[in-house]
Amino acid sequence: MNAARNEIAVTAGDGNLLALARDLGKSYPRVFRRRDRLRALGKLLVGIDGIDSVPVLRGVNLDVVRGESLGLIGENGAGKSTLLKLLTGVLTPTTGSVEVHGRVGALLELGAGFHPEYTGRDNVAMSAALYGLGADELREKLPQIIEFADIGRYIDEPVKHYSSGMVVRLGFAIVAALKPDLLITDEVLAVGDESFQKKCVRWMEDYLAHGGTLILVSHSMYHIQKLCRHALWLRQGEVAAAGDVFEVTQAYLAYHERKSVAAPDRSIIAGQGVEFHLLGLAANDMEQETPVFLNQGDTLRLTARVRSRDGRPPTVAFGIARADGTAVYGVSSEMDGIAPQRLDAHTWVAEIVFDDLSLLPGAYTVKAHPMDTEGVRLFDTIERGIVVRGSTREFGLVRLRHRWHDASAQVMAQNGADSASSSSS
C-alpha cells in the first residue's frame, strides 16, 4: 500500500462537513534495534507494507459537521491523542482515510510548537506562521493575543521561564485569535488556573454559539458535558460508544466504577446444605448479566426468587449501591412487615417496586439477599447492574426533594407591600 495515497486531503468541502474519517486506523511500527529501522527504511523505499506494527487505533468512523461539538473520552492510551493527530494531519493514517476541510486550529499538547529559547512574542510569530498567518495578519492580531494570554511582562521572556499554565495561556490565545473553522484541543484546560479555565470555557461557548466546531479531549466529564453535544468514547483504540454526550459519558463513568470494584465473587452458594438460596433476580423482568438501562424517573421492579430448604418463608432484602460500592438504600421484607409470596412448597417470590426512581444518572448495582425468617442471618447474594440515563448535571446519587427560596417572588411581594403601604399613607 502506498502511504502517500493516504495523505490527509485538505480539499474544498460543501461547507458543512468539516471532518470525515472512514475506517480510520493507526499502527506504530515495532522498532527497537537498528536493524529493524534499516529494514523498515528499505521496505518503505521499495513500497512494501510489511512493517511489524502495533495498532493503536482501529476502525474509527467520524463525521463532524459545522457547528458540532464532540467530546472525546477514554482512558490513557485509548487512542484519543492519536485520533486528534490524525485529524490535524500530524500523523498519517495506516488504514482508512481522513479528510478535513477548512482552517483547523489545534492545541495538541502543552506548548506544542513553542521553542523554549525564544520569547513568547517570537513564538507567537512562529505559531502564526505555522498556522499560515501572514505578517500583516499577525500584526493586527498580536495585541489581541497578548491581551487574551494575559501573562504580563513574560511575553518578552523565553518560554523556558514560563509556568505550564502560562504556556497554555499563550497557546490558547493564539488559537483563539485564529478563529478556526474547527478547533481541536487535547486536555489543555486541565493545566490553566481556575480563572483561565473559566475564560477558556467562556470563549469556547461563545465560539460554539457563533457556529464554531469543536473537538475536545478531556478527562473532565464536567467540561465535556458543559461544552459538547456529542461524545465519542474510545477504548483500546476502538469506539466503545458514540452519541449523545450524557449517555456516552454516563456509560463511560459506569465502566470506570465497575472497573474500580474488585471483581465480585458471583458464585452462587451451592444449594446443598444452605437453608435459603436465590434462584434468580430480575430487574424489570430482565435476568441478564448485562446492565439494565432505564431513565431517570422510571419504575424499577426487582423480583427475587428464593428456594427454602425447609419450606419456611424467607425474609428478602433488597439493596441499591452505586457501582463503586457506595450504598444508596437497602430495605428488607421483614422491616416493612411484608411476607414473600409462596409459589410452591420450597419456592418463594419477593417483588419490590420503586416508582419514580429518584436515582441520578449513573451506574448502580442492585442486590438481593435471602435471610432467615427472623431476618437475622444472611445466606446468599445476587447482583444486577442497572444504568440510569438522563441529561441532568446534578451531582450525587439521588435527587433529594428540594425547593429554592424564590427570591424574585420575594422581591415582588416586598414591592407589593411597599406600594400597599405607600398608598395607605
Add this chain to the structure above:
Amino acid sequence: MTSDALQRERVGKSTAITVHFIRRELRNRYLGSVSDGLWTLLQPLMQLAIYGFVWTYVFKMRPPGGDVSPAAIVPFLALGVWPWNAFSEAVLRAATAIQDNAGLIGKVAFPRGALVFAASSASFLLHGVGFIVVVIASELLGVPLRLMHLPLALLAFALLFVLALGFGYLFAAVQVFVRDTSQVLAQLLPLMMFTAPVLYSRDYLPERFQAWLGWNPFTFYPEYLRAELLGVGFVGIGAQLGALALALAVLALGYAVFRRLNPRFEDFL
C-alpha cells in the same frame, strides 16, 4: 472556499513557514548576540588570511598560470573554500533538520520539507555574505576579479544550492530511520573535499590522476568559479551541462525519497 483559493493559501502558508524557519536558523547560528553578527564578517576574513599565509609560506604554492601575482592565491583559495563551506554545511545541517525538530513534527502539521529547505538556504545565505566579504577583500589586495562574470558565478552558486538541497532532502529523510547517517556524513564530507580541487588546482596532480577528479560532483564548482572570476583554467559546456543535469537529478531523487518517507517520519522519530 474554492480549491484555487485553498491552493493559494497552502502555498502562502508554506512560504511564510519557510521564511520563518530561515530566520530562526540564521538567528540560531550566528546572530544570537551582538558579537556574533560581527563574527559572520570576521570569520571568513580570518580564515582567508590564515589559508593565504599557510599556502604561500608553508606549502609554497603559487596560483596556476604563471603571470598572476602571488597574492592571487587568496581569491583562488576563496573560490574553492567558500562554495565548499556553503555546500558541506548545508548538507550537514539539512541532514539533521527533521530529527532536530522532532518535537515540532509530532505536534503541529506543516510542510516538513520547509525545515530542510531552511537549513540549506540559511547556510548558503551566510556563506554568501562571507563570499561578498571575500570579493571585497580580494579587490583591496589588488587582485581584481572579473566582476562582469559575477552573475554567472551566482548562477553556479544557485546550482550548487540545488545540489546541496537534493542531498539535504535525501539525508534528512534517511537520518530519521538510520540515526548515524549524519555521523557518517561528517566523516565522508572531508574526503569529498580533498578529492575535489578545493584547496588545490587540478594542474598540480600527476597527469594520470587528473581525470579522476571529474567523478567528484563538487569538482565543477571551484573550477567554474575560478575560470569565470579569475580567468584560471577552462570549463567546457559539456561539464556545465553535466553539472546541471547532476544537480537536478540529485534534487529529484532526494525529494522523491523525502516525499515517500515523509508520512512515516512521526512513527520513527
